[in-house]
Amino acid sequence: MNNPSTLKAQGSKPRQNREARQQHILDATLRCVRRSGFHGASMSHIAAEAKMSVGVIYRYFANKEAIIEAIVANDLAEMRAKFAEWENLPDDVLLDTLLDTLEMAVEHKYTGDNAALALEVLAEAARNPRVAAIVENADTQERELGRSLCRRLMPAGSEAQMAARGEIIGMIFDGMMIRAISNPAIDRKALLAELRHVMRVLFTMPAGPQD
Amino acid sequence: MNNPSTLKAQGSKPRQNREARQQHILDATLRCVRRSGFHGASMSHIAAEAKMSVGVIYRYFANKEAIIEAIVANDLAEMRAKFAEWENLPDDVLLDTLLDTLEMAVEHKYTGDNAALALEVLAEAARNPRVAAIVENADTQERELGRSLCRRLMPAGSEAQMAARGEIIGMIFDGMMIRAISNPAIDRKALLAELRHVMRVLFTMPAGPQD
Amino acid sequence: MNNPSTLKAQGSKPRQNREARQQHILDATLRCVRRSGFHGASMSHIAAEAKMSVGVIYRYFANKEAIIEAIVANDLAEMRAKFAEWENLPDDVLLDTLLDTLEMAVEHKYTGDNAALALEVLAEAARNPRVAAIVENADTQERELGRSLCRRLMPAGSEAQMAARGEIIGMIFDGMMIRAISNPAIDRKALLAELRHVMRVLFTMPAGPQD
Amino acid sequence: MNNPSTLKAQGSKPRQNREARQQHILDATLRCVRRSGFHGASMSHIAAEAKMSVGVIYRYFANKEAIIEAIVANDLAEMRAKFAEWENLPDDVLLDTLLDTLEMAVEHKYTGDNAALALEVLAEAARNPRVAAIVENADTQERELGRSLCRRLMPAGSEAQMAARGEIIGMIFDGMMIRAISNPAIDRKALLAELRHVMRVLFTMPAGPQD
DNA sequence: AATGAATGAGGTTTCATTCAT
């Protein structure tokens, strides 16, 4: 059998191997989930997709739920990474960068099954408390980040207003996901143009009065 | 019990009973679905929740899918009913009515598990073609309605721009659902104020240039 | 309980009604069985076909098995009635009558689902002891009849030879049923001609030696 | 255990094992079917009889129907194999060989539950189109074989006459199956003697006139 | 360590039978 043991690297390569294997499994699972949802992705499908035996998967993840949790965590981490880049941008390019991000967001959400996957994650969060915790945690971080961005762009305004405005921006991004599923055929170019327009207003208009 | 029609309407009581039972089952299913998703809502759970035997459910619905479809249809019909009211409003009160609706929308989405259910519906639509058809159908109608509203409020603007603007409004509403799940603790009052502000802009600002 | 009390006629009409209803149910069942076999004929199907409620059927038959048994008994009684007619025929027309019966037999077996029904009965007999008893009983009677016919036509021959010859004739009739299912498109005219030919030989050739 | 091939034939043992298991399941199913028919042979009964869990059966057969089909195919293949041997016999021993086969046929049909199983197969064919196709296919081949045998033995005679004669021979064989169920106690020795006698006549008598 | 065959609980659905109305 392939016996990579022997002396030195003994903890390091296996460790790396372990993570590589885990990622490999996650990738396979992702393909399955995109194809047929969390529920439709059976362990045997995953194993087949990963070209592994079922048994070995259980060496890398305690159970199916753990895989799902890892996927969710992965997914959210990726998103958070994007946000984090903005944090260090100088104020004068911030808005334009944000608007440029819109294009990436639109392309991403309207491409392939990205939106469907995100939906899966959310639906799963609605009933799996562990997943819910992960999502909520990620969301809290994002929200704080969003609020800090808002504050930089609109120094005036109460805390509640900032929070609300950030929430609305969140709605647009999250809603985009649903619209991508419900109406994938939309003219993306026109959509993007309007979105830029709207977002610029959103970020720059004075905080609303008590209306 | 209050049975106001024993005289001629033979067939009426059974009919009424039948629909009452169907609704009873739908309600039980709703509770189960909200608790554990369409998938986790097993027929035995539903039966237990409805305090019925499993078999009797099949007298009222052909199969589980039919129950799901009924729930989805119900859910969307409700929403569509709201929209339809607007159609006949005179132009001068239209915008204010729309903005007033926001309050109801916010309350609805942020209340109980309404959002979670809607999410379930969407996730199910991603897999179940019949459900997808129902959702898509409802969505198409809503979209047309939305566009006609947009046109009334903003007579200028290309077809694509109208569609895009309508889509963004859709994003806000749909996204609200997700935000309600991810961040249910938001200050609704402030949120509503900002939303009115934003929506007013959305409906009245001139169509964006090619930006 | 069935209360045939009160003097004369009063038990007669209900009794007749009872039998008429039973026959009505049997007829409906027969149609169902022909359409989808004993197993596929559910009580609700039968009830629907008979335009009755399920419950009432249980007033006329103890359970589904009783219906099946009645059908089997009916079916075999009919067949036996045919045979019985022959018993009283004078010897000189016996053979020709038998041969003429062939035509009826062929038409009957190759028509509609008669053969399929008979098969159902036999298959049911293979696993339902009560049905098996009915079939066996009917069969014994038929066999005795067949043997007595053989004896009249071929006075020579041992008892065992008579029995064997009768059994072979039985094979041809029973086998016809299976052939009717397996190869319904056969040229019936030619088949009948050959059958008459063969049967005549069968009934007239001297008993075989110990071969 | 006796494992004669550990060296190169990788895949051979599993393969062999797989087929052995399949046969094991088929055997268990056969016992169940003979006892209570295809319908009464539930998957749990089969599993119990095979001393397996229900689930494992599905590793070897896609579903219950596949098991039934395998049984039917097995059953008919066996029969066809017999027929095929005759094809290559020289004309002068053909008739005697056929007559000798009678003994085997009688023994087979009157032994154990072979006939009951065959009946099950036919009854199943009446309802299950896949099974019907298998049976029909087998039957067509047998019929052609039968006709070619007839032609060798009786060169004169029209096509329709050949077909009819072959059909009658089929009736005797098929009918034997039913008689074996209905009257298993028959004196087989006498029956066989008469059968040889009758079949010899059947194969050699001149084609009947239009009678 | 890896395999994948086996397990068995649990899912959806059907249907003979009963019983309140």
Next chain:
DNA sequence: CATGAATGAAACCTCATTCAT
């Protein structure tokens, strides 16, 4: 008496998980 809604056992099938090899 008749009805047909209700029952619940049992059918087929799936799949997360385990464990002998």
